[in-house]
Each structure stands twice: as C-alpha cells, then as structure tokens.
Amino acid sequence: MPKVTMTVNGMAVSGEVEGRTLLSDFLRDDLGLTGTHVGCDTSQCGACVVHLDGAPVKACSVFALDAEGAKVTTIEGMANPDGSLGVIQKAFQDHHGLQCGFCTPGMVMSAAALLKENRKPTEAEIRAYLDGNICRCTGYHNIVKAVLAASGQDVSRIAAE
Amino acid sequence: MYAFEFARPRTIAEAVKALKRDEALALGGGQTLIPTLKNRLASPSVLVSLTGIAEMKGVCRTDDGMVAVGGGTPHAVVAREARKLYPALAALAGGIGDPAVRSRGTIGGSLANNDPAACYPAAVLASGATIVTNRRKIPADKFFRGMFSTALAEGEIIIEVRFPVPRKASYQKFRQPASRFALTGVFVARFDDGVRVAVTGASEGGVYRWKEAEKALTAAFRPSAVEGLKVSPKGMIGDLHGTPEYRANLVRVLTARAVAAA
Amino acid sequence: MPKDHGIGAPMTRREDVRFLMGRGTYTDDVNVQGQAHAVFLRSQVAHGRIGKIDTRAAAKMPGVLAIFTGEDFKDVGGNPAGWFIGSRDGTPMREPKRPVLAHGKVRHVGDAYAAVVAETYAQARDAAEAIVADIRELPAVVDMAEAVRNPKNRVHDELPDNVCFDWGWIEDNRAKVDAAIRAAPHVTTLHLVNNRLIPNAMEPRASIGEYNPGTGDYRLTTTSQNPHLTRLLVAAFVLGIPEHKLTVVAPDVGGGFGSKIYHYGEEALVLAAARRLGRPVKWTAERSESFLADAHGRDHVTKIELACEKDGTFIAIRTETLANVGAYLSNFSTVTPTFLHGTLMAGNYRVPNVYVNVKTVFTNTAPVDAYRGAGRPEATFSIERVIDVAARELGIDPIEIRRRNFITPDMFPYTTPVGLQYDTGNYGATMDRLVEIADIAGFEQRRAESARKGLLRGLGVNCYIEACGIAPSNLVGALGARVGLYDAATVRVNATGNLSIMTGAHSHGQGHETAFAQVVAERLGIPESSIEIVHGDTSKIPFGMGSYGSRSLAVCGSAIVRATDKIIAKAKKIAAHMMEAAPEDVEFRDGKFSVVGTDKSVDWGAVCLKAYVPHNFPHESLEPGLEETAFYDPANFTYPAGAYACEVEVDPGTGKVTIASFAAADDFGNIVNPLIVEGQVHGGLAQGIGQALTEGAVYDSSGQLLTASYMDYAMPRADDLPFFRVDHSCRTPCTHNPLGVKGCGEAGAIGSPPAVVNAVIDALHRGGYTHVRHIDMPLSPVRVWSAMQR
Known part of the structure; x- marks a missing residue:
C-alpha cells in the first residue's frame, strides 16, 4: 500500500493507506483522532471539517493521499499549549454553543477559518460562512453568538430574553 | 468505494499520461466525485488527482485583457483573486457550496462535470469564455452539450478558462x-x-x-x-x-x- | 446578580470540555480489539417477496466471516410495540412481527434482509454486493388513503387490511360532539397534512456487539436514548438472552430527537453475530442508511372541524386523522398518534366537546415513530391552524380569539374532555409576555419597512400545551402501556464526601451532567464539582427508562431528589450518632449538620467519612456506608405551555419565506439551568421551523424515498434562522414533582410550526392574496409561489 506523510497538529505522521482511504478515515482510524466526525456521505454536514494547509476542508471529501506533505489541523489541535480551551472553544462553552457535541468539532474548525479571514464578522457573515455545517441541536443561535463573542464583539444585547 | 489506484501527477504532461490508462478517471477537487465514489456509482481503476499540478492553479489577467483561471483553481481562490479583475465571477465563485467545498472544488472539475445545477457553467457561457484543454481551445458556446455532458474527449483536461470581462x-x-x-x-x-x-x-x-x-x-x-x-x-x-x-x-x-x- | 451555582444558575456545561477538545466518545469512536464489521443489505424496492438469497459467492469473498439472512432469525422473537391500543369496535390492534432481518417479504426501501460480517468494512460491503437475492417486486402501498381503500394490496399478508387500529377518543363522547357541531352557528373545517420528517440526529446510528464465551456475557455499545429499554427488548423479546447477562452501554450520543429511543434490528444482529463468531462486531450507519432505516416522524393527514359561537367561543373540536406507522410497528409508534396526540386536542382552551379519531395505517415506507414532540406537534398544529382560519372567518383578532377561550388560572386543576387533568398554568400571562417580547405593537411599522423592500410581511401567533414528563405508570398502564414509566437513581457518597449519581436518564445533548449536579449541589449545600453524574450504562445504573418526552428532569431528576433526601436522612442518623443526639433533633443546612438549640455541629465531609469508618456504630440500628436508591413514579404528566409569535417576509417573485423574527414565551415551571433551557428552546424552534419551511420526507408512488440525502432533504442551516427571542419568566411550578419543573426539550418543536404557517398566510392575505386559505408544510418557495398564482 502507498505511504502518506503529513503533519497533523504539528506532529509528523505517516501511514500506509489505500487509494480510497479518505483523510477522515486516516485521522480517525490510523491516528486515533476521533474528534473529527463523519455525519454524512454527501459532503454536506461539515462535522468533519479540518484545516488543510490553513484552509477549511471536509475531511470526508479529501483522499488521504491528496494530503501528502500537507499541514493538517484538527479539533484536537485547537486547545491552548497548556491544554486549556482556546478562545473559540471557550466562547462555545461560555455561550452554550453546543449540545450533543457531534457537529461541534466541524463548527469550531469552520469558525476558526472564518475568523482568520474576517476578524470581526457580522451576524450575517457568520451565518453565511457556517452554511456547510449542519447542527441539529442548537438552532445555531448560540453558535453564532459564540463566534461573535470569540471575535471580541459584544454579545450582551443578544440576550435570550 | 471500490478500490482503485491513486495517482498524483505534478505536471499536466504526467496527468495526461496517467489518464491514458484503462478506466482512469480525473479527480478535480472531488466535491462531487468523491460522494459519487462513496455511493459506488463509479469504479475507476486509477484515480488521477489533478490537485498537485501547480501550473493549473491561479487567476491572472492576460495580455489581451481576459481573466484566465487555471483549471485546478479552487473556488475560494477565484473568489479572492478575481475580486478586482472580474467581480461578478468572484462573487459567483464565493457563493458555490460552502467554504469547505470552495477550498477544494475547482472550476475545471465543475465544468467537466457540467451538473445542470452548477454555477460556473452560467458564468462561462454568459461571458463567452474559452475553455483551454491540453489539446485545444473550446468556445463556451460549443462546450456544453446538455446535462452532465460536454465537448471534452476522454482523457482531455481543462487547463485554463479564459473569460472576456464584461462592462x-x-x-x-x-x-x-x-x-x-x-x-x-x-x-x-x-x-x-x-x-x-x-x-x-x-x-x-x-x-x-x-x-x-x-x-x-x-x-x-x-x-x-x-x-x-x-x-x-x-x-x-x-x-x-x-x-x-x-x-x-x-x-x-x-x-x-x-x-x-x- | 443571578446565582452562580445551584438551582437557577446559568452554569456553563462541564461536558462541553471533552466535546470541544475532540475527546468525546461516541459509539463509532470505540474500537474493540479484534472487531469485525457488519454491513446490511437493504431492499431497493418498497415491497417484494423474498425468494432465494444466494450467498455462496459472497461467502467465498476475502475476509468474509459470516452471512445472515432472515432465516437465521425466524425462530427468535420480534421487536414489539410498547403500547397496546384498542380499536373503536373493541378489537385489538394488529401487531405483525418485526423481525431482526426481513423474512418472507421486504416491506420498505431500506428494509434489511441480509447482513455480512467481514474483517473490514470494505470487504463486508464488497461481499454484500455479491449476494444475489431473488426479490419479486410487489405493488407498493404508499398513499395512506389508498392503503385504507384497497385492502387487497397489503403490507402484511396475514392481516385483513392495512389498518393497524381505528381509535376513537373518547368514543363515548362521539354522539355528543357530533350533535354540538351540527347545532353550532359557525364551523371551520380544514384539511391538513402534518409532513413526514426524518429526525437526522447528526451522529448516525452505530452499534458494537461483544460476547465473552468464557462468561456468557454480552455487551452492546450503541447509540441509544435509553439503554435499559434496549436491554429489556433485546433480552426478553428479541434474542432471549438472560437480562443479567447483557450490558448495554450508550456512551456519548450525538443527538436523538426520538430516533434513538427505539431498539433496531441492527443492534440484535451485531450481538447475534458476536455470539456466533466469538469476536466483537461493529456496524456504523452511513447517512444514506439513516435516511432509509431510522424511524421517521409525524406523517398525519387530518380533517379538523372547529365549531364556535359567532363571538369566537369554542363549542367543539372534531378530528379525523390517518396516521402512518410505516411498514412495521416501532416501539412507540402506536402511542404517538393516539395518547400523545388525541389527549392534547383541547389545547389551552375551554372547549366542552372534543372527539378525535385516528386510523393508523401500514404502508411500504420506513417505520414512523416519536420524533421531538411526538403527537403533540400534530395536535398543536391542527388546533392552532384551525383557530387562525376561524378567527379570519369570524373577523376576530387571532390573539383575541385565543384569549377569549383560555382556561383561566382559577380553573386548575382542569380536566379536559380528552382525559387529561392539567395541574397548573397561566396562558394569559404567557400571551402577555409574548405580546411584549415580540413587540406586536410595532408590527405595522415593520410591515411597512418590508413593503418598501418589495416584501410581504406577516405575523403569526399561536399557543401550545403539551403533556410531558412521561409518565405516571398507573395512568399509562390503564391506557395500554406495556411498561412503567417511572425512573430510578442511585446516589453514592464516597468516604471523602464526593458523590456519584447514577441516573436512568440519558444525556445526548441535554446537559444532564451539569444540570443534575446543580440539583444535588443545591440540596446538599456542596459544590457541583464534587458531584459526578453517571448515565448510559446498564451495569452501573439501577434502572431507567431513558430520555425522551421531556422527562429527564421531571422524572429522573425527581428520582435523584428522592434518593438525595434518603441520603440526607441517613446522614442525619450518622451525625446524630456522632453528636450523641437524637436524629430528629439534627438539622441539615448548607452542608452542615447541627443539633437544634445547641452549638454542636459536624460538617458534610466528617459525616461521609464516618459512614465508611463506622467505628462504634450501633450496627443493629445504623448500617455503615452512604448510598441510596430511589424509584420515582410521577403522579401526573407535566404541562408546559406557551405562546409563540413569528414574523415572516415573503418574496412575491420567488415565494421564498424568510423568518424575520421569532419569539417564544414559555412556562416551564421552575428552571434549574436557564442557559440550558434556552438552548433547548432554540433547538426545538429550529426543528419546528424546519418542519414548517424546509423539511419533508417524500416517497414516490413506487415507494422510493426521493429525499434520501442532504441533497434533497432540506435541513435548516445557520442562514435560514434568526436570533430567537425566548422568555421563560412566566412560571407556574408543577404541583406534583419535588422540583416543580415541567420539561422544556420538546416545546420549541411543538409550538413553532403553526406560528410560521399562520404568519405566511397572514403575509399573503395582507399582500392581497386572499384566496390562499392554507398551504401544506413545508412551505417551500415553490409551494408558496404556486399557491399565490390564481
């Protein structure tokens, strides 16, 4: 089987994979990084979003061999170096931006990609950017609020009542 | 997915050669093809990924005033790099799928697939663009041949798309x-x-x-x-x-x- | 300042840390040494007779370990319906066997008729394709009315027709209701479809079966909302495994919304395969399988009549409903369209005459069962839509007509004509609150602003009431439930004073680990950080009926309170012994035990330690240890209620509906964690708005599911929804549980669809499209635009 080498969350990794092995399979099955979730088979739900050379991608729609030599960041690489929650992760907790947690890794990765491109996104920009991440629990209210908060914007007026 | 061999050529010439193999299939960004493969609706013996070919990526203005987009350019890059050169094209690219799809999906892949609900074909046809392949230049009016059907021959790769820029x-x-x-x-x-x-x-x-x-x-x-x-x-x-x-x-x-x- | 901990505090959730770090453990994240993989072969036709299934070629393929067909399970039990319903004529409901794998016939697209177990998933899938099955296609029964009309074409050959039961509620009242409607000065009649939905929890179902030949123990790790029920069903009904030899574990579960309440055949298969092979067997659904094989929701066709006086006073409601149960009876499928639907048909109103008729129908479609709200959204939609139409016909303001008919606070406890006794409520107060938070007064100005943009703005309002906190065993038992619906909890205090609480609830997003700890912390006067909530493992938890029906806090939380109270009683005895006082003289407050009228006291930690270091205990009267279990059976349902308002903008050029605002005023009784409650409402609203605007499962006439992926089944996305305005300041505490709580998980999904539809119809009427009386959900752009064309 062909060998693939890449950097995942700052660590050089390699493994033997099949041609059909998806990046999501490689992360989950070969590296044990099960934070990247697979929620659909049509490239729609976004639970598997990771960063590939800095850009958000759906790991279920990239072949592992196509990530040869790439830098990959997954949800497991998002905490602060001391192990505490990163700014976006903390905002999701503070604003109850997750319930069952299944879509959460993809949401956080998409939010991180957005904030890299756009440091102070509007509500509409956040909603548009999260178009490819489906959440069934939260109604997105607290996710959008968390992303606004993570970008340093005041969310006190988006009180629930 | 059925099993297949995976090829990742670095040049157009290598890609063309790889695609000559039996049951070879070109892979652009894969945002349509990968779900198709998962559903076992295609069974290539070798999948030739075009994502590693640097010469097929990027957006630039040509000497004759056109905007040229490399066939392997992801939508996100077109959305960013064509913003000043051809704003309506950039806006279209920035509205395809979602951000993660736009990181991978390419203009060449979209045009070669010619999904009847895809966005790019509208821009290409309305602009009167020219599709440049490894073999020839195809005017937009001759390229689209109905749902999921184009003028492309087997093994033919979209290298670049040249858009005249409307007023x-x-x-x-x-x-x-x-x-x-x-x-x-x-x-x-x-x-x-x-x-x-x-x-x-x-x-x-x-x-x-x-x-x-x-x-x-x-x-x-x-x-x-x-x-x-x-x-x-x-x-x-x-x-x-x-x-x-x-x-x-x-x-x-x-x-x-x-x-x-x- | 809000409280920072205990009951009422908006504490952030402890479970979030593992989810946000990618350290959750969902079933598919679990890999067991030596596991093999199962793949199911599913019917591609809706209805067909199974002839020979040739597995010879598949069995020889690389990696294949075993192949199962319906033949392998023909002598084991079936997956039963959990609730018996009788027909109007006194005959029992029809209960065809639901086998582990289809036998004799396949009855819906996606019906599994074979399974392959192989070393790898890919090998199993390759082999599944090599199985040659002779399936002779039969005409599909898809449309419910046709299924009833034409009994020759039957989903189950052994039944005389396709009707499961024909239920009347309350049958004895029928003549009286008919007479009231005949005599009424105004009757509004509406034909409604409550669209079929696919639950789509983001985590697809998955199961791992294990068998230890050395001990005879089985273990099932599975995506379940109630592992104990699954254990009971698998053990006692399906496979005949001794219940004590089966452990069911539901680890982190990525949403359920009802679809993971039920036991499914895949769970039995992986256990049976593990037994046969002596090694673990894992199956994970692909999303495409979820669409075809998870239990769907709703799917009612209803005629509703509302009889009123000219001043809008309600006289009678009568409904006739066809409810789809799909091809087989799923566990809760018979109670959902009956006792969770018909008993709510009086809504929040004084309506003296109500009669509900429901015929449940077998069709060649996926089983239909409880989905968030389960029966109550269907009831609410029917009532609240017909009220809106009646208000328009009578020229009465839609808020006013509701107010005129509300059950008023002085009338509680209030017995409805459909068999429930509402314990408490204040519907006028929630409506007042709604009018305020939705800024109803400012609507006209907003409408004018929309009009300037070329958009039609409309306002829709409705109320809802639900019965949740499922449920009192004596009541449900009398109504046909085959199980009790109490719950259990064990509180285990360790020697060092911290606690493990074992609860029968299962958290798959609801935040029990945080909220339940707040309840106990408040009760004991100790910090939440010293309390661990343990759930989802039958080997650790005494018993439990799981989480659904907005029951976790009201029922399971009450069990925790009862067990905690037993702990306090026992701890008082220990403290009394320590302080050489009588137990009745010991008072417990803020984590401290003291002897009334003295300065003697011992703290919580000292008592806990003493419990496990019982030197000089009088062992005849005082046992060592500090652990208590309680079973709690509620006295009644709880009755959350509220009022919702939606504003929409309709684009007349495209028919596209945009939710401009949505406000929800709910009465949930007491609130333990407002942050979590708000989140539950938000999520419910999104699902209700999804039902109203985007979602709908559609089968074609041959029984093929047209909405079989996210490419065609429209899930609400972030840009389909606004920020919501939610309020739960109206609180009439539940009168019969120790926390005074009512449940909040389903309210949003129950209360929101009629508000959206009412708003769209309002927008069209205000825009001059007065010929549009009703549009069936989902109100997709094409449907709205088509309705607008004359």
Whole structure:
C-alpha cells in the first residue's frame, strides 16, 4: 500500500493507506483522532471539517493521499499549549454553543477559518460562512453568538430574553 | 468505494499520461466525485488527482485583457483573486457550496462535470469564455452539450478558462433549499457589443443562453426589459423543489434582478 | 446578580470540555480489539417477496466471516410495540412481527434482509454486493388513503387490511360532539397534512456487539436514548438472552430527537453475530442508511372541524386523522398518534366537546415513530391552524380569539374532555409576555419597512400545551402501556464526601451532567464539582427508562431528589450518632449538620467519612456506608405551555419565506439551568421551523424515498434562522414533582410550526392574496409561489 506523510497538529505522521482511504478515515482510524466526525456521505454536514494547509476542508471529501506533505489541523489541535480551551472553544462553552457535541468539532474548525479571514464578522457573515455545517441541536443561535463573542464583539444585547 | 489506484501527477504532461490508462478517471477537487465514489456509482481503476499540478492553479489577467483561471483553481481562490479583475465571477465563485467545498472544488472539475445545477457553467457561457484543454481551445458556446455532458474527449483536461470581462455583470442564484446548488441561476453579462444571458439549473438541456432576453437587454439594459417576456415551462426541470412553471418564473425574475444588480 | 451555582444558575456545561477538545466518545469512536464489521443489505424496492438469497459467492469473498439472512432469525422473537391500543369496535390492534432481518417479504426501501460480517468494512460491503437475492417486486402501498381503500394490496399478508387500529377518543363522547357541531352557528373545517420528517440526529446510528464465551456475557455499545429499554427488548423479546447477562452501554450520543429511543434490528444482529463468531462486531450507519432505516416522524393527514359561537367561543373540536406507522410497528409508534396526540386536542382552551379519531395505517415506507414532540406537534398544529382560519372567518383578532377561550388560572386543576387533568398554568400571562417580547405593537411599522423592500410581511401567533414528563405508570398502564414509566437513581457518597449519581436518564445533548449536579449541589449545600453524574450504562445504573418526552428532569431528576433526601436522612442518623443526639433533633443546612438549640455541629465531609469508618456504630440500628436508591413514579404528566409569535417576509417573485423574527414565551415551571433551557428552546424552534419551511420526507408512488440525502432533504442551516427571542419568566411550578419543573426539550418543536404557517398566510392575505386559505408544510418557495398564482 502507498505511504502518506503529513503533519497533523504539528506532529509528523505517516501511514500506509489505500487509494480510497479518505483523510477522515486516516485521522480517525490510523491516528486515533476521533474528534473529527463523519455525519454524512454527501459532503454536506461539515462535522468533519479540518484545516488543510490553513484552509477549511471536509475531511470526508479529501483522499488521504491528496494530503501528502500537507499541514493538517484538527479539533484536537485547537486547545491552548497548556491544554486549556482556546478562545473559540471557550466562547462555545461560555455561550452554550453546543449540545450533543457531534457537529461541534466541524463548527469550531469552520469558525476558526472564518475568523482568520474576517476578524470581526457580522451576524450575517457568520451565518453565511457556517452554511456547510449542519447542527441539529442548537438552532445555531448560540453558535453564532459564540463566534461573535470569540471575535471580541459584544454579545450582551443578544440576550435570550 | 471500490478500490482503485491513486495517482498524483505534478505536471499536466504526467496527468495526461496517467489518464491514458484503462478506466482512469480525473479527480478535480472531488466535491462531487468523491460522494459519487462513496455511493459506488463509479469504479475507476486509477484515480488521477489533478490537485498537485501547480501550473493549473491561479487567476491572472492576460495580455489581451481576459481573466484566465487555471483549471485546478479552487473556488475560494477565484473568489479572492478575481475580486478586482472580474467581480461578478468572484462573487459567483464565493457563493458555490460552502467554504469547505470552495477550498477544494475547482472550476475545471465543475465544468467537466457540467451538473445542470452548477454555477460556473452560467458564468462561462454568459461571458463567452474559452475553455483551454491540453489539446485545444473550446468556445463556451460549443462546450456544453446538455446535462452532465460536454465537448471534452476522454482523457482531455481543462487547463485554463479564459473569460472576456464584461462592462457589467451579475449572477443571481436561487438556491435549492437542501443542496444549496442553483435551483435556478442567471448570469447576465453586458459587453460593449451586446448582452449575454446564461441560465443554469432550470432546463432539462442544462445551461443555456436566453437569447430573447439578450436581445431585449441589448436594446435596453434595464430590468423592465425582461419583465414582460414570457418564459415557457416546456423543457424546464420539474422536481421536488420546483415545477417547470416555477423554474420558468425564476428565470425571468432572476434575470431582472441580475440586470438591476449589475 | 443571578446565582452562580445551584438551582437557577446559568452554569456553563462541564461536558462541553471533552466535546470541544475532540475527546468525546461516541459509539463509532470505540474500537474493540479484534472487531469485525457488519454491513446490511437493504431492499431497493418498497415491497417484494423474498425468494432465494444466494450467498455462496459472497461467502467465498476475502475476509468474509459470516452471512445472515432472515432465516437465521425466524425462530427468535420480534421487536414489539410498547403500547397496546384498542380499536373503536373493541378489537385489538394488529401487531405483525418485526423481525431482526426481513423474512418472507421486504416491506420498505431500506428494509434489511441480509447482513455480512467481514474483517473490514470494505470487504463486508464488497461481499454484500455479491449476494444475489431473488426479490419479486410487489405493488407498493404508499398513499395512506389508498392503503385504507384497497385492502387487497397489503403490507402484511396475514392481516385483513392495512389498518393497524381505528381509535376513537373518547368514543363515548362521539354522539355528543357530533350533535354540538351540527347545532353550532359557525364551523371551520380544514384539511391538513402534518409532513413526514426524518429526525437526522447528526451522529448516525452505530452499534458494537461483544460476547465473552468464557462468561456468557454480552455487551452492546450503541447509540441509544435509553439503554435499559434496549436491554429489556433485546433480552426478553428479541434474542432471549438472560437480562443479567447483557450490558448495554450508550456512551456519548450525538443527538436523538426520538430516533434513538427505539431498539433496531441492527443492534440484535451485531450481538447475534458476536455470539456466533466469538469476536466483537461493529456496524456504523452511513447517512444514506439513516435516511432509509431510522424511524421517521409525524406523517398525519387530518380533517379538523372547529365549531364556535359567532363571538369566537369554542363549542367543539372534531378530528379525523390517518396516521402512518410505516411498514412495521416501532416501539412507540402506536402511542404517538393516539395518547400523545388525541389527549392534547383541547389545547389551552375551554372547549366542552372534543372527539378525535385516528386510523393508523401500514404502508411500504420506513417505520414512523416519536420524533421531538411526538403527537403533540400534530395536535398543536391542527388546533392552532384551525383557530387562525376561524378567527379570519369570524373577523376576530387571532390573539383575541385565543384569549377569549383560555382556561383561566382559577380553573386548575382542569380536566379536559380528552382525559387529561392539567395541574397548573397561566396562558394569559404567557400571551402577555409574548405580546411584549415580540413587540406586536410595532408590527405595522415593520410591515411597512418590508413593503418598501418589495416584501410581504406577516405575523403569526399561536399557543401550545403539551403533556410531558412521561409518565405516571398507573395512568399509562390503564391506557395500554406495556411498561412503567417511572425512573430510578442511585446516589453514592464516597468516604471523602464526593458523590456519584447514577441516573436512568440519558444525556445526548441535554446537559444532564451539569444540570443534575446543580440539583444535588443545591440540596446538599456542596459544590457541583464534587458531584459526578453517571448515565448510559446498564451495569452501573439501577434502572431507567431513558430520555425522551421531556422527562429527564421531571422524572429522573425527581428520582435523584428522592434518593438525595434518603441520603440526607441517613446522614442525619450518622451525625446524630456522632453528636450523641437524637436524629430528629439534627438539622441539615448548607452542608452542615447541627443539633437544634445547641452549638454542636459536624460538617458534610466528617459525616461521609464516618459512614465508611463506622467505628462504634450501633450496627443493629445504623448500617455503615452512604448510598441510596430511589424509584420515582410521577403522579401526573407535566404541562408546559406557551405562546409563540413569528414574523415572516415573503418574496412575491420567488415565494421564498424568510423568518424575520421569532419569539417564544414559555412556562416551564421552575428552571434549574436557564442557559440550558434556552438552548433547548432554540433547538426545538429550529426543528419546528424546519418542519414548517424546509423539511419533508417524500416517497414516490413506487415507494422510493426521493429525499434520501442532504441533497434533497432540506435541513435548516445557520442562514435560514434568526436570533430567537425566548422568555421563560412566566412560571407556574408543577404541583406534583419535588422540583416543580415541567420539561422544556420538546416545546420549541411543538409550538413553532403553526406560528410560521399562520404568519405566511397572514403575509399573503395582507399582500392581497386572499384566496390562499392554507398551504401544506413545508412551505417551500415553490409551494408558496404556486399557491399565490390564481
């Protein structure tokens, strides 16, 4: 089987994979990084979003061999170096931006990609950017609020009542 | 997925060679092909990924004033790099799928697939763009041959797409509520010598030019010029998300809105 | 300042840390040494007779370990319906066997008729394709009315027709209701479809079966909302495994919304395969399988009549409903369209005469069962839509007509004509609150602003009431439930004073680990950080009926309170012994035990330590240890209620509906964690708005599911929804549980669809499209635009 080498969350990794092995399979099955979730088979739900050379991608729609030599960041690489929650992760907790947690890794990765491109996104920009991440629990209210908060914007007026 | 061998050429020449193998299939960004493979609806023996070919990526202005987009350029890059060169094209690219899809999906992949609900075919046809392959240059008017069908021969790769830049242009997309593809999309491009209007998502024949609107808009480029036109539902797609009558209505409404927005 | 901990505090959730770090453990994240993989072969036709299934070629393929067909399970039990319903004529409901794998016939697209177990998933899938099955296609029964009309074409050959039961509620009242409607000065009649939905929890179902030949123990790790029920069903009904030899574990579960309440055949298969092979067997659904094989929701066709006086006073409601149960009876499928639907048909109103008729129908479609709200959204939609139409016909303001008919606070406890006794409520107060938070007064100005943009703005309002906190065993038992619906909890205090609480609830997003700890912390006066909530493992938890029906806090939380109270009683005895006082003289407050009228006290930690270091205990009267279990059976349902308002903008050119605003005023009784409650409402609203605008499962006439992926089934996305305005300041505490709580998980999904539809119809009427009386959900752009065309 062909060998693939890449950097995942700052660590050089390699493994033997099949041609059909998806990046999501490689992360989950070969590296044990099960934070990247697979929620659909049509490239729609976004639970598997990771960063590939800095850009958000759906790991279920990239072949592992196509990530040869790439830098990959997954949800497991998002905490602060001391192990505490990163700014976006903390905002999701503070604003109850997750319930069952299944879509959460993809949401956080998409939010991180957005904030890299756009440091102070509007509500509409956040909603548009999260178009490819489906959440069934939260109604997105607290996710959008968390992303606004993570970008340093005041969310006190988006009180629930 | 069925098993296949994976090839990742670094040059166009290597890719062309790899694609000569039996049952070889080219892989662009994979955002349509990978789900198809997962469903076991395709069984290539070798999948030739075009993502590692640097010479097929990027956006630039050519000496003759066109905007050239490499066939392997992801939508996100077009959205970013064409913003000043061809804003309506950049806006279209920035509205395809979602951010993660736009990181991977490429213009070449989209055009080669020619999904009847894809966005790019509308821009290419309305702009009168030229599709440059490893073998020839194909004018847009000769490229699209109906749903999922193009002028491309087996093993032929889209190297680049060259867009003449209109004076004004706009793409108006009405999204299918589930897939977010175009339920109907209309690209209006106003050139010095006339207006071109291309419609995607609506017709059973795939992307097409709405010549009647072109004529009316060439005479008077304002929304009211098309509001009185009749669009026949005959030949329009009918499915869960839109009847033929509904799509016919969208063609007219979106064209008028594109004119207003251009 | 809000409280920072205990009951009422908006504490952030402890479970979030593992989810946000990618350290959750969902079933598919679990890999067991030596596991093999199962793949199911599913019917591609809706209805067909199974002839020979040739597995010879498949069995020889690389990696294949075993192949199962319906033959392998023909002598084991079936997956039963959990609730018996009788027909109007006194005959029992029809209960065809639901086998592990289809036998004799396949009855819906996606019906599994074979399974392959192989070393790898890919090998199993390759082999599944090599199985040659002779399936002779039969005409599909898809449309419910046709299924009833034409009994010759039957989903189950052994039944005389396709009707499961024909239920009347309350049958004895029928003549009286008929007479009231005949005599009424005004009757509004509406034909409604409550669209079929696909739950789509983001985590697809998955199961791992294990068998230890050395001990005979089975273990099932599975995506379940109630592992104990699954254990009971698998053990006692399906496979005949001794219940004590089966452990069911539901680890982190990525949403359920009802679809993971039920036991499914895949769970039995992986256990049976593990037994046969002596090694673990894992199956994970692909999303495409979820669409075809998870239990769907709703799917009612209803005629509703509302009889009123000319001043809008309600006289009678009568409904006739066809409810789809799909091809087989799923566990809760018979109670959902009956006792969770018909008993709510009086809504929040004084309506003296109500009669509900429901015929449940077998069709060649996926089983239909409880989905968030389960029966109550269908009831609410029918009532609140017909009220809106009646208000328009009578020229009465839609808020006013509701107010005129509300059950008023002085009338509680209030017995409805459909068999429930509402314990408490204040519907006028929630409506007042709604009018305020939705800024109803400012609507006209907003409408004018929308009009300037060329958009039609409309306002829709409705109320809802639900019965949740499922449920009192004596009541449900009398109504046909085959199980009790109490719950259990064990509180285990360790020697060092911290606690493990074992609860029968299962958290798959609801935040029990945080909220339940707040309840106990408040009760004991100790910090939440010293309390661990343990759930989802039958080997650790005494018993439980799981989480659904907005029951976790009201029922399971009450069990925790009862067990905690037993702990306090026992700890008082220990403290009394320590302080050489009588137990009745010991008072417990803020984590401290003291002897009334003295300065003697011992703290919580000292008592806990003493419990496990019982030197000089009088062992005849005082046992060592500090652990208590309680079973709690509620006295009644709880009755959350509220009022919702939606504003929409309709684009007349495209028919596209945009939710401009949505406000929800709910009465949930007491609130333990407002942050979590708000989140539950938000999520419910999104699902209700999804039902109203985007979602709908559609089968074609041959029984093929047209909405079989996210490419065609429109899930609400972030840009389909606004920020919501939610309020739960109206609180009439539940009168019969120790926390005074009512449940909040389903309210949003129950209360929101009629508000959206009412708003769209309002927008069209205000825009001059007065011929549009009703549009069936989902109100997709094409449907709205088509309705607008004359």
